[in-house]
Amino acid sequence: MKKKGGGEDGGGNWMDTYGDLVTLLLTFFVLLYSMSSVDSKKWDIFVRSIYPDGKTPSEKAASQTPLIVDSEAEKADETTETQADPAGDPVAPENEIPDSEDLYIQIAAALQQAGVSDVTVTGGEDYTFVVFKDKAFFGGDSSVLTDQGKHILDIFCDTIKDSNDAISQMNIMGHTAKANPNQDNSVRGDRMLSGMRASEVCIYIQEKGIVDPDKLVSIGFGQYRPLEPNDTPEGRASNRRVEILIIDKDAKERSIEDYYKEIQDNINGDTTVILREDGSYANQAAQGADAGVVDGAAPAVEPVPGN
Known part of the structure; x- marks a missing residue:
């Protein structure tokens, strides 16, 4: 009479798991190697294909970030151009001779x-x-x-x-x-x-x-x-x-x-x-x-x- 329990595979199931792990590791290193020599144009096409609007997150951020320096310069120019005296007349730049018919x-x-x-x-x-x-x-x-x-x-x-x-x-x-x-x-x-x-x-x-x-x-x-x-x-x-x-x-x-x-x-x-x-x-x-x-x-x- 045989005893209940006991398998007939001799404990070989762990080899399947080990083989899968080795395969994953190999795939991972192959991927790393392929990325180290990726074609920049192909990579750009691949990344853009992921996003519906064709823009990466960094590009979106750049397009939404105001240019502080340019904005300040524009404000300074506008201030100079619109500067006026209390009567509302433009003020001539400092040291510039005002216009005259003389x-x-x-x-x-x-x-x-x-x-x-x-x-x-x-x-x-x-x-x-x-x-x-x-x-x-x-x-x-x-x-x-x-x-x-x-x-x-x-x-x-x-x-x-x-x-x-x-x-x-x-x-x-x-x-x-x-x-x-x-x-x-x-x-x-x-x-x-x-x-x-x-x-x-x-x-x-x-x-x-x-x-x-x-x-x-x-x-x-x-x-x-x-x-x-x-x-x-x-x-x-x-x-x-x-x-x-x-x-x-x-x-x-x-x-x-x-x-x-x-x-x-x-x-x-x-x-x-x-x-x-x-x-x-x-x-x-x-x-x-x-x-x-x-x-x-x-x-x-x-x-x-x-x-």
């Missing part, structure tokens, strides 16, 4: 926007007086217009191009400085240099065809109308200059000395604009009644050799 303001604003400095522009009763300082147009001992000088004159001419009918005369005046403060320059060289500088500017303006040629006058004053003593580099830099006097149509007749006296006495300080090296501007009256055109406008400058 010719002297238009000239000063155009030059400032172009980054031109060391220029003083005065609006008189019936004239506009512009002083270009030092290295604006010429190098030391030279009457050849620099590229910078031509660029400045281009801006100047473009600003006054519609004013021909309102102009009766335009004087272009060249000035030199003493190369040696204790000795006069050569008479011939000094007169020729200042005259040629004035003529070069005059010719450049005439070739633009914006002002009738008979209204243009070039004058060379040489070293004889200094604005500052010639014993310092700053003083000589102030004395080397080109001035442009624009006389309005129907202006009362007066001599060149009358215009110079008004400028030197700062009669029009409230309507004089000084363009500084840092891009800002100042009103001549704010510099003080005794400052004079050059005292108020002259920043530190590098000395230029020669006249």
